[in-house]
Amino acid sequence: MQITQDTAVTLQYTLREVAANGQPGAVLDKGHTAYLHGGYEGIFPKVEAALTGKAVGERINLTLAVEEAFGARDESLARSIPKSEFPPGVKVGGHLRGTNDQGQPQSYRVLKIKGPVVLLDGNHPLAGKALQFEASVTKVRAALPVEIEHRHVHGEHGHQH
Ligand SMILES: [Zn+2]
Structure with a gap:
């Protein structure tokens, strides 16, 4: 199954700082996350765009400029x-x-x-940083109507409530 509008997507990801020389720097965060695909603001828009049409086992590796990540520091x-x-x-x-x-x-x-x-x-801890987001798709399924209504994925690596 491919990632399309209203699919629940699980990723295994590694988020790194981008060093001054433009090379991948220190690992800031890694793990699994699940999000609802299709403009629900569950993940960075550039990451979402790169994942459209991908299937389980496929990878992405993107550099996010400051304004594509958590924005400039205030x-x-x-x-x-x-x-x-x-x-x-x-x-x-x-x-x-x-x-x-x-x-x-x-x-x-x-x-x-x-x-x-x-x-x-009051800034996000990663505000002002360019980031490298590397991920592989570990699960894709059709979202449940209740998930679309809530605008997030439920269950493992998703919203617990
Ligand atoms: Zn919910």
Whole structure:
């Protein structure tokens, strides 16, 4: 079965940083993921486009420019707050809920505690990075009506609920 509109696709993937010389760099993430094919924003659009028509066992290997991956960093989302305002129980690597400059809800990652100041970052950890996405197709099946309704794949490597 080929990957077409409204198929549930499982991939085994490796996501790497792209080094300064353009060569594949450190592995950032690897594993399996399942997504609903056909414009449901379950995976990077460039990856989805490359997978159209592929079948189990076929591979893709793509470089994603910053804007094709998680986008540029927004330095206005890099914040610091006094340690005295820091809620108890939140650790480095955890998240704080706050608002951005436009007053919209924003989640901030706790980067580090530096003396009396806590450094926060609301950017995606991979924002500002070009990425290399290598994957092989491990499963393709027709999506269930409920998956199309929910706009995501259920079950193994998919949405659990
Ligand atoms: Zn669902």
